[in-house]
Amino acid sequence: MQIITNPAEMQAIAEKLRLQHQYIGVVMTMGALHEGHLSLVKLAREKAGTVIMTLFVNPTQFGPGEDFHRYPRPFEQDAALARSAGVDYLFAPSTEAMYPESYSTMIDPGPIATRFEGASRPGHFSGMATVVVKLLGITRPHLAIFGEKDAQQLTVIRRVVADLNIAVTILGAPVARESDGLATSSRNIYLSSDERQQASVLYRAIRYAAEQIEQGRADLDAIASEAEALVNSEPDAQTGYLSFVDEATFEPAAKAAPGKACRLIMAVRIGSTRLIDNWRFEFQ
Amino acid sequence: MQIITNPAEMQAIAEKLRLQHQYIGVVMTMGALHEGHLSLVKLAREKAGTVIMTLFVNPTQFGPGEDFHRYPRPFEQDAALARSAGVDYLFAPSTEAMYPESYSTMIDPGPIATRFEGASRPGHFSGMATVVVKLLGITRPHLAIFGEKDAQQLTVIRRVVADLNIAVTILGAPVARESDGLATSSRNIYLSSDERQQASVLYRAIRYAAEQIEQGRADLDAIASEAEALVNSEPDAQTGYLSFVDEATFEPAAKAAPGKACRLIMAVRIGSTRLIDNWRFEFQ
Known part of the structure; x- marks a missing residue:
């Protein structure tokens, strides 16, 4: 090299x-x-x-x-x-x-x-x-x-x-993830061991949303609110944004539309460290 | 082709x-x-x-x-x-x-x-x-x-x-010029025949400035004012700007500095047609 x-x-x-x-x-x-x-x-x-x-x-x-x-x-x-x-x-x-x-x-x-x-x-x-x-x-x-x-x-x-x-x-x-689902990031090293445990809540929120969508729900706004509540249940977690967006424009997507791809995107502060994550969804 | x-x-x-x-x-x-x-x-x-x-x-x-x-x-x-x-x-x-x-x-x-x-x-x-x-x-x-x-x-x-x-x-x-010095431009076709004659004043102003500098003057600000007065002596000419500038930054240059290149730049409206021209000067 x-x-x-x-x-x-x-x-x-x-x-x-x-x-x-x-x-x-x-x-x-x-x-x-x-x-x-x-x-x-x-x-x-x-x-x-x-x-x-x-x-x-x-x-x-x-x-x-x-x-x-x-x-x-x-x-x-x-x-x-x-x-x-x-x-x-x-x-x-x-x-x-x-x-x-x-x-x-x-x-x-x-x-x-x-x-x-x-x-x-x-x-x-x-x-x-x-x-x-x-x-x-x-x-x-x-x-x-x-x-x-x-x-x-x-x-x-x-x-x-x-x-x-x-x-x-x-x-x-694709996003590389730790065993508990936390997305790998250079900023993860800023997390204390307690914060590191809480940080898995970003991925847990993604999984929650994925399950709701698998069950056939299309009310993306409501799912996002529930996922946000899940994130904020961790004592040191504070959501910056958590939203479904159109994949090409990043304009908010309130409802699932057949044939359109969207992403669930989120920025969450754990203590003083700001983490982001996202997941892609396609709707039939 | x-x-x-x-x-x-x-x-x-x-x-x-x-x-x-x-x-x-x-x-x-x-x-x-x-x-x-x-x-x-x-x-x-x-x-x-x-x-x-x-x-x-x-x-x-x-x-x-x-x-x-x-x-x-x-x-x-x-x-x-x-x-x-x-x-x-x-x-x-x-x-x-x-x-x-x-x-x-x-x-x-x-x-x-x-x-x-x-x-x-x-x-x-x-x-x-x-x-x-x-x-x-x-x-x-x-x-x-x-x-x-x-x-x-x-x-x-x-x-x-x-x-x-x-x-x-x-x-x-280099700037291509007509026989009277007017710089060639797609916009020259907008000029009436009377305006076309007046338009040579841009090049006459350049020649005036060049003569002053050849005579050893370094007061660029004053030369620019005189050249601007020459331009505005044409009935349908109106100067937008006429200034000496540093060649690399286009910041105004008030005095000639040895070893530095500058340009005399100008924008002049002849009737409703806006023309530009410029000339490069080096100082020993």
Whole structure:
């Protein structure tokens, strides 16, 4: 595995690989790698001849008061994990290399970026979309894999890539989960052991909703309220949002509609740690 | 010359050309082709193995009340001119192909987009930058040539392309001028014959400023005021702005500074037609 820090060098390598007819897959991360990331690399290895992982804690997608400075940065451990997972190139630029002093361009994904995660985190999706477009420009992949855990992020990326005519296939990968169903996340390490136990309530709420839908209920608004009550029954849990949404637009979906896919999405604070999760439902 | 209207088809052709090690040059236009555009194609022919011209009247860079609907669209004539100039592919998509109903992404180039042309035309540079990024994604060129007539546009494009790590060389081409110095422009056809005569005052103002600077003056602010008075001495001329600016940032430059390049930029309304022009100065 080669570690590259210079954007121009990474770009030159990627262009050369393309001319050699190599099929390039990229996995974008902010480091603090866990099973979730490694499952994306595994998928990339299956699909692509060359796998690039980007590792960059992107300041423009953190809001004021968010955890940019305390975000974990275990670089040596991340590099070792990436190497064993079969990454060919680890692209880990400095903030200055990505955002030199003269930098000024931002991408606005439009209304979808203002809903749910976007409402809780103003500017987040603009910063995220901007760095994803930059990293696609630098790594020039044929395929980019993103976890479905960040479902709205995935939808925003699909929107921006289509709108800007960027020639890349975007693939969503299933959420990796712990044995009790908690979605793997770099932020899980912030949880105390008591909070960690309570945190499984996100998945329990998903299972509750799934059971109700399996029983034929279509009143998604009511199911969401019940699932939210279940979440808030944990002493240190506080729901930010919990809602069914249309999969493509993230507009709220109050009732199940045959033939339409939707997602149950949620953001829950456990103590001071904010966790998100989601589940996809299709209706016949 | 092949005429392509489908973005995906153009993108597939461009990717194939790249894999065949073809060096692709692109010239982006809104049609109504004149000598200015053709001089860009000539330059592209000298530099590139394959020349793509894009022809798209981009609605997102016109403001309300601007001339989007009355902008000239002589397609057959444009296609004939492009063919004789040696264009290999003419990419002329529909508005719907570029901006389908679900479209929502915009690019904000930052503060430079709010100065001068950006102040006169709110949203113009955001719309322009967005379509340029889209067209670069579709035509995948190694080289893109833009006229220096739209000097601020050229600087915004350089900024956005660098910021978004798009692997393309941006080349500025000298302003093409009529025999009396008037810069060629699709909008010149709006001028009455009397207005057409008055319109040469933009170039006369440039020559006046150049003479003052050749004589060793460094008080750019004062020179600009004198040049503006010269412009406004024409009965139907009204200056929007006329200023010396730093070449890279378009921040106003009041005094000449040794070793720094700046531009004299101006927007002038002749009757109801808005014209722009500029000149580059270097100081020893």
